[in-house]
Amino acid sequence: MGPASFLQDKVTLDINVRDANTPPIWEVFSVVLTRTDENELLTALYGGVLGEEPWRLFLLRLLARAEADVAQLMLRPVGGEAWMLAAQMRDRHVSPGFVPPEPPWDRMRPGRVYSGTELEDAHSPAARHMRLGLTDVGDLCLSVFREDGDFSASDSALLASLAPHLAIAGRTWGRLEREGGHIAVTEGELALLGGGWILVDAQAHLLDCDSETAMLIAQGKIMGRAPDGRLRLLLPEAAKLLEQAIGNAGPVSHRAEWLWHDPPMQMLVMPPPDGVERAFATVRCLIRIRALPHGEGRGVSASILSDLFSLTPSEARFAARMADSASIAEVARLLGLTIETARNYSKRIYGKMDVRGQADLIRLLSSSIMEKAATSELSEGPQ
Numbered sequence: 222m223g224p225a226s227f228l229q230d231k232v233t234l235d236i237n238v239r240d241a242n243t244p245p246i247w248e249v250f251s252v253v254l255t256r257t258d259e260n261e262l263l264t265a266l267y268g269g270v271l272g273e274e275p276w277r278l279f280l281l282r283l284l285a286r287a288e289a290d291v292a293q294l295m296l297r298p299v300g301g302e303a304w305m306l307a308a309q310m311r312d313r314h315v316s317p318g319f320v321p322p323e324p325p326w327d328r329m330r331p332g333r334v335y336s337g338t339e340l341e342d343a344h345s346p347a348a349r350h351m352r353l354g355l356t357d358v359g360d361l362c363l364s365v366f367r368e369d370g371d372f373s374a375s376d377s378a379l380l381a382s383l384a385p386h387l388a389i390a391g392r393t394w395g396r397l398e399r400e401g402g403h404i405a406v407t408e409g410e411l412a413l414l415g416g417g418w419i420l421v422d423a424q425a426h427l428l429d430c431d432s433e434t435a436m437l438i439a440q441g442k443i444m445g446r447a448p449d450g451r452l453r454l455l456l457p458e459a460a461k462l463l464e465q466a467i468g469n470a471g472p473v474s475h476r477a478e479w480l481w482h483d484p485p486m487q488m489l490v491m492p493p494p495d496g497v498e499r500a501f502a503t504v505r506c507l508i509r510i511r512a513l514p515h516g517e518g519r520g521v522s523a524s525i526l527s528d529l530f531s532l533t534p535s536e537a538r539f540a541a542r543m544a545d546s547a548s549i550a551e552v553a554r555l556l557g558l559t560i561e562t563a564r565n566y567s568k569r570i571y572g573k574m575d576v577r578g579q580a581d582l583i584r585l586l587s588s589s590i591m592e593k594a595a596t597s598e599l600s601e602g603p604q
Contacts, residue, residue, distance in 0.1 A: 254382045262286060263386055270394040276308035283383075287349075287376050289365035290315040295326070298359040298502035300422065307361075321366045324350050329362070332384060334377045337366070347371040351380045353388050358395030359502075363387060398500040417510035419452065420493060422503040423467050426450045429501065434510060443481045456481055459488055466490040466506055473506040475529045480510060487511045489528050530574050539566045543579050 254263070265278040272278075280292040293309035304326055311319075324340045329352040337348030347367040354360050363380060365372065417434035421427055427446055430438065438444055438452075445453045454460040462478040473492045480488040489509040498504055509528070523537035532540060542552040553563035567579070576582045 266386055266390045270390050275394055280308055280310040284310050284312060287365045287379060290368050291321050291366040293364050295362040296359060301502035316368060319368055326352060326362055334380050349377055349380055351384060353384060355388060355391050358391050361391050419508040420501055420504050421452050421506060423505040425452050425463060425467060427452045428504055462490060477529060484512065491528065532573055536566060536570050540570045544583055
C-alpha cells in the first residue's frame with residue numbers, strides 16, 4: 222500500500238490554482254515525483270523528523286527544487302488557536318527585508334494547493350500554499366514564495382505530490398513530540414521518587430497520563446473520565462482544588478490535597494514541566510499522584526515541602542526536621558551542619574514559606590494535609 226492510499230482518509234488532494242498557466246486537472250494529477258525528487262526531497266523529509274531541526278534539510282531542498290526565495294512550514298497544534306512557525310529557509314540571495322505575507326489559513330481547505338493571488342491581494346508576491354489537517358498532530362501549512370516572477374503549474378503539482386509524504390512525516394514528528402513530552406514528565410517523576418501523573422488543559426480535559434494512572438482512571442473508583450474527556454475526581458475536596466487551580470488567571474501555583482483517603486493518596490497540582498507544551502499546546506497543569514503507606518510516621522515528606530514551597534532538597538530536609546519540632550541546633554547536629562549554616566538555612570526557609578519562625582512553620586504544616594502525609598517512599602502507582 223503506497224503513502225497516498227494509506228492516508229487517503231486523512232488527506233484529499235484537490236489542486237485548484239486559478240491562474241492562466243493552469244492546465245486541465247487531469248494533466249496536473251499526471252505530474253509525479255521524479256527519482257531525483259524521491260532521492261532529494263523524500264529522504265530529507267522522512268529522515269529529518271529524527272533530527273534536532275526536523276524540517277531544515279527538506280525545506281532547503283524544496284527551496285532549490287522550486288527555485289523559491291523562501292520555503293516555510295507553519296504549524297497549529299491540536300487544540301491550539303494560533304499558528305506558529307515550525308521552520309523557514311531563505312535563499313541567500315533574497316532581500317533581507319523580504320517578509321512573506323501570512324495567508325488566511327482558516328480559509329484554506331486541507332489538501333488543496335492555493336496561489337498567493339487567490340488568497341491575498343493582486344500585489345502580493347508569488348506564492349503557493351498547501352494546508353494539511355492531521356487529526357493527531359494539528360494543521361500544517363507548507364508554503365513557497367518568490368519576490369519576482371510566478372510559480373508554474375508543475376510547482377503546484379509538486380506540492381500536491383508531496384502531500385501524502387508530508388502527512389506521514391508530520392504524524393511521525395507529532396508522535397515523537399508527544400513521546401518526548403511523555404518521557405520528560407516521567408523522568409521528572411522518577412527523579413522525585415516516582416508516583417503517577419496527569420496532564421490536563423484549562424477545561425480539565427485529560428491530555429496524557431502514565432500507564433498506572435490510566436488503569437486507575439479506567440477503574441473509575443477514585444477518578445474517572447467523563448464522556449467529553451474531562452477528568453473526574455470523585456473526592457469533593459480534590460475536585461474543588463482542581464477546579465480552582467485551572468480556573469484561576471495566571472500561572473498555576475503548587476497546591477496539594479487528598480485524592481483519596483483509603484487507600485491514602487495525595488495529589489499535587491503544579492505547572493507543567495518545561496517543553497511539554499510543544500507536544501500538548503493546551504496543557505494547563507500537571508497533577509502528581511502519590512500513594513502513601515498506612516501508619517508510617519507523622520513527619521512531613523521533604524519531597525512534598527520541596528514541591529509546595531520551591532525549597533532546594535537540602536532546605537526541604539532541614540524544614541522537615543524542624544516540622545518534627547527539632548531545634549535548629551538539633552537539626553544541625555543530625556544533618557552535620559554548623560550552627561551558622563543551620564541558621565542561614567532556617568532564614569531562607571522562613572522566607573520561602575512566608576512564616577516568621579519555627580512555631581509558625583509547624584502551625585502552617587499541622588493545619589494542612591501534610592501533617593498526615595507521612596515521610597513516604599512513593600509507590601510506582603496504585604495497584
